[in-house]
Amino acid sequence: MPDVQQVLTDRFGDAVQRSVFRDNVRYIVPVDRLIEVMTLLKSEAGFDYLADIAGIDYLHYPDATDRYGVVYALANSETAERLYIKVLVNDPDPSVPSVYPLWKGADWLEREVFDMYGVAFDGHPDLRRILMPDEFEAYPLRKDYPLRGRGERHNFAPVTRAES
C-alpha cells in the first residue's frame, strides 16, 4: 500500500496542507478538489472506511479565516491508519460536494452536519433534517444561534384540564 503523504503530494502538490498533532494526521483540502482527494484516498491509499463527519463553526475563533469547517475522519481497515480531511466553506450558502457516492455511510452523517450547521451537501440523495423537527428553521449549533433558542421550545399550545 503506498504512503498516503506520497500519494497526495504527488497528485496535488501544494493544494493540500498537511499538519500533524499528537500522531493525528490532518489535511486541509480545497473544497473544489474534495471529491478528487477522497476518491484517490479510497481507491489508491486503502482508506475504505468513513468513520465520521463533523462540522465546525469558526465564528469568533481566534485567527480563523473561514466560517465553517467540515471534517472527514477516514480509516484504513487493513493498516488501522486514520486520517482527517478538512474542508473550509463560507457564507452565504455554504456547500460541500457529497461523498455519498464513495461511502454510503455518509448519508446520515451528512444529514446531521446539515441539520446542525446548515452546510449543504451537493449531490446528497435525501438532504433533510435528521435530529430536529422538520419545521425547525434555524441551525442550532451555529455560534450565532442563542443557547436557549429563539422560542421554538415554547411554540406549542397548552392543553388545559377541562379540554382533555
Place this chain on the structure above:
Amino acid sequence: MKFPDFIVTQLDWLANQARANSLWPMPFATACCGIELMSTASSRYDIARFGSEAMRFSPRQCDLMLVAGRVVMKMIPVLQRIWLQMPEPKWCISMGACASSGGVFDTYAVVQGIDRFIPVDVYVPGCPPRPEQLIRSVLDLQEKIKATGTVNAREFAARSEYEGPTSLAIQLAPDETMVVPGDYSTSTRLRD
C-alpha cells in the same frame, strides 16, 4: 349485634376510594428518572403496596401519567397526544427536576417544564428522586383524589384555565448568552 348488610355513603366517596387505591400508571420515562421509576415498581420498594403496580404501556388503559425525565420540544406533540388518549378521570405526576422545570437542560430543544403544555397534579423534586419520594407523591395524589374527587369528575371542569407557570421573571431574552462555567467571580449570567 347484627350489622346491616348495606352502608349509606356518598357515591363520590365510593368512587374516590376505588380510584385512589388503583392508580394505573402510564410510564412516560425518557431519561434516568425512568430507572428510579423501575426501582419503585420492583420488589424492594414495591409500589404495588399502594395499588399502582399495574404499569400499562397503552394510554387508553391508564389513569395516571408519570412523566419521568427531560422532554424535548420534538416530543411535546407526542406527550400531548398520549395525554389526550387517556380516559377520564386521569392525573399527572411530573417526576424529577427535568420534567418539572427543565432541570440543567436550559437549551433550545428541552422544554422548561411539562406543566407549560399539559396539566400536572403532583411535582416530585430530585435529580433523580429516590423511590421513597415517588411513593410519597403517589400517596399525596391519593389524598388529593380522596379530598377533591367526584364520581362524574366535575372537579376537572372547573380547571379550565391554563395552570402552568407564567413567563418566568428570571428567564432571559433569547439573545442573551450565558457565561461559560468557571467565571464565578462575576454574576453567573451576562448580557450579550
